[in-house]
Amino acid sequence: MERPGPETWASWTPLGPAPGSAHARPPGPGEADFWTRMERRGPEEVVVAGVPVRAGSRVRLRPAAGRADMLDLLLDGRTAVVESIEQDDGGAFHLAVIVDDDPGRDLGEARMPGHRFFYTAEEVEPLDPDTGPGRVRILVAGLGNIFLGDDGFGVEVVRRLAGTELPAGVDVTDFGIRGMDLVYALQRDYDLAILVDAAPRGEPPGTLTVLEADTPDSAASLGAATVETHGMDPVRVLRLAGELGRVPGRVIVVCCEPATVLTGGADEDVLVELSEPVRAAAGQAARLVMDMIAESAGPGSRPRSTE
CATH class of the missing domain: 2.30.30.140 (SH3 type barrels.)
Incomplete structure (x- = not known):
């Protein structure tokens, strides 16, 4: 590399003498050196x-x-x-x-x-003075791909909940297919996480099932999680969250049996609406989640009803 010549140094703007040099002036009236400030x-x-x-x-x-x-x-x-x-x-x-x-x-x-x-x-x-460590914090997470028909069930449920008046400490979020975002959200100081998703379990379409995950102790024993930035199901999300560290003390999954199951293959058409039984179940699921919130958050915390 070529060394800069005198003309280069001459073009630079001097910042002043170095502290402690013979030409450095003492701080003037009202001034103080950096460390004093x-x-x-x-x-x-x-x-x-x-x-x-x-x-x-x-x-x-x-x-x-x-x-x-x-x-x-x-x-x-x-x-x-x-x-x-x-x-x-x-x-x-x-x-x-x-x-x-x-x-x-x-x-x-x-x-x-x-x-x-x-x-x-x-x-x-x-935070309000009474929002102390004793206040229950709840995350309601909607999962799913709205372009795959009934897979958008969880997104629809949280859309309805977003229009309700929820107690302090309750966060309702549409995570869609952003599995890693949900993993990071689970690391926060939530006491309860309610995950809402569509899951084929062999039941009649529109059937709601409530599952409770064994967390946090067993999360690390579920095996190594495969990291995917999109489309992670609740089980994989919980595995990865457990590997990273903190998982809420209680995790509930509200799942709905889909009538249409699309995979996003090239030969499938985009379907951006829910089937009738799953749409009806979305309202039931929203009310069910509100009941869970009221039960966990304590007396006087019941939000107003949704559609």
């Missing part, structure tokens, strides 16, 4: 979505999509306690948080290198 205490509180957040406040982590890495995906949706509020040299505020279920959260100063996570104010959701 970094040692300053941050503000006592910041306001997030109109809610004051300070040390001890509980928040839900929502990392920005543009910066999210693997760790951010695993922490997305987790609840945490704000330990301190820091301000960087550019004036931006960062919340140092401790994740609720982090086994190293009680190590005191020893946990600082690896058990404190920093989020901007825009990357957290303030």
Whole structure:
């Protein structure tokens, strides 16, 4: 590689003398060196979505999509306690948080290198004071391919549930064929996961079956999971989630017997509607899931009825 000549160096903009050099000037009035500024205490509180957040406040982590890495995906949706509020040299505020279920959260100063996570104010959701660790968190996940006829059953059920008034702590999500997204979602701090899917079990079309998975202890003993980015069935999803780490303490699968079973082969036509018996079962399944939510979330949590 050719070394830069004097004309190259002359074209660069000097940033000033290095700290400690003979020509470095001391900080002027009102100025401070970098390390002095970094040692300053941050503000006592910041306001997030109109809610004051300070040390001890509980928040839900929502990392920005543009910066999210693997760790951010695993922490997305987790609840945490704000330990301190820091301000960087550019004036931006960062919340140092401790994740609720982090086994190293009680190590005191020893946990600082690896058990404190920093989020901007825009990357957290303030939680109500009564939204503590005792609040039941529930994930309702709709699975299926809407272009394969009755395989879109789970998607239709969560579509109906999305129009209901659900208790705090209940998340209803259409995962479609995004199996890996569901795997990551199961790593969050949910107490109960309700998976809704179509599954041929030899029953009359439209028959609903409720199954409860043996989790989390047996999830790792189900065998190694084959990773597929699309089309993972609930069993494979639970296997992979168990291999990665955390699985909700209770997992229920609500499945419906399809009338039409398409595989997506080249010789099959796209079918974007449910058969009559499966469409009727979607309403029943939505009401069944609401009953499960009410039973798990406790008194006064029953949502209004759906279509």
